[in-house]
Structures are given as C-alpha cells and as structure tokens.
Amino acid sequence: VCSSDLINSLGVLTGFWAVLVAVQYALGWIPTSIEFTLLGIGYLLAALMVGVLVRIWVNAGFAHELLHAFLTAVLVVALLNAVVLCVQASPWSTYFEPFIEVGNPQRPGGIISQPNIVGTWCVCGLVALVFLSKEPLEQAAPVSLWRILAMVLLLWAINTTLSRIALIEI
Numbered sequence: 001v002c003s004s005d006l007i008n009s010l011g012v013l014t015g016f017w018a019v020l021v022a023v024q025y026a027l028g029w030i031p032t033s034i035e036f037t038l039l040g041i042g043y044l045l046a047a048l049m050v051g052v053l054v055r056i057w058v059n060a061g062f063a064h065e066l067l068h069a070f071l072t073a074v075l076v077v078a079l080l081n082a083v084v085l086c087v088q089a090s091p092w093s094t095y096f097e098p099f100i101e102v103g104n105p106q107r108p109g110g111i112i113s114q115p116n117i118v119g120t121w122c123v124c125g126l127v128a129l130v131f132l133s134k135e136p137l138e139q140a141a142p143v144s145l146w147r148i149l150a151m152v153l154l155l156w157a158i159n160t161t162l163s164r165i166a167l168i169e170i
Helices: 009-026 034-059 063-089 091-096 115-131 145-161 164-169
Strands: none
Touching: 009 034, 034 063, 063 115, 063 145, 115 145, 115 164, 145 164
C-alpha cells in the first residue's frame, strides 16, 4: 500500500494515529467538536506530508540544502523569541504593547508567551548555531562574531525565561 521510498515508519504511525482519532470521534469517545477533531487530523496529515517531502528532497540529493533551510528557520524563530524576551523583560515593554503581549514581567515568554516552550526554542537555536554551516556535515560551524553574539542573546533569553526544562535541555 505504501511505497517505502516515500513513507517511512513515522509516516505510517502518523497516518494510523489520524485514522484512530477519526474513529474515536465517530464512536463518541472524544468529547470535542468536529472542528477540533479535524484540526488534529489535519496536523497529523501535515506531519505525514512533511515526511514525504523530506524524503523526496533527500532522494533527490538535496539533504544538505534541506538541513540548512531547516536550521536557518529554527535559528530565526529562536532569535525572534529572544528579541521579544528582551523587550518583554525591559522597562520599555509598554511602548510595544500593541505588538507584543506583555505577559508576566518576572517570567516573560517571547512570541508564544509560554516560557518553557520559548526556552526550548532557544535551546534549539543554540543547536542550530552549531550545525548551521556550509562546512561538510561532519564539522561544526566556525566561530564568528555574529555566532557569539547570537549565542549570548539566546543564553540570556533562556536565563530570563526561568525555564527549568530549558536548563535541563542545555
């Protein structure tokens, strides 16, 4: 039924999970509305499609480019969260209220406004800093001033979130 070249075991598991959610809703075992159920199934099927697209790119020989694009996206989100944390933790946050949710001033949470999730994003940004390079896949990225500054910003943001989960992840 499934081509092993396009769908891996994670894709099969995702598809099975989507069918299981649909069956549970149909039998009345999930007490949510159809919109939430369809949204959940949609997320699961989107994960399946991302797996298929990744497999296609890897089979086409673009694994390094795909990794580079993915790490760039992770680093951008992590840095945006860190910048928003800087604003939320500063006394100037009142100037940005229409744009940035103020949240808890003792424990800001970045774009997502959940400190643990933002802390995890910042840890992922640190990992992206290490591997985001044009160098061969076996080597870490070279040290540069922008990487050091980005690392300082991300570490400051992790400290500001007071997220124990992010500290354990580090």
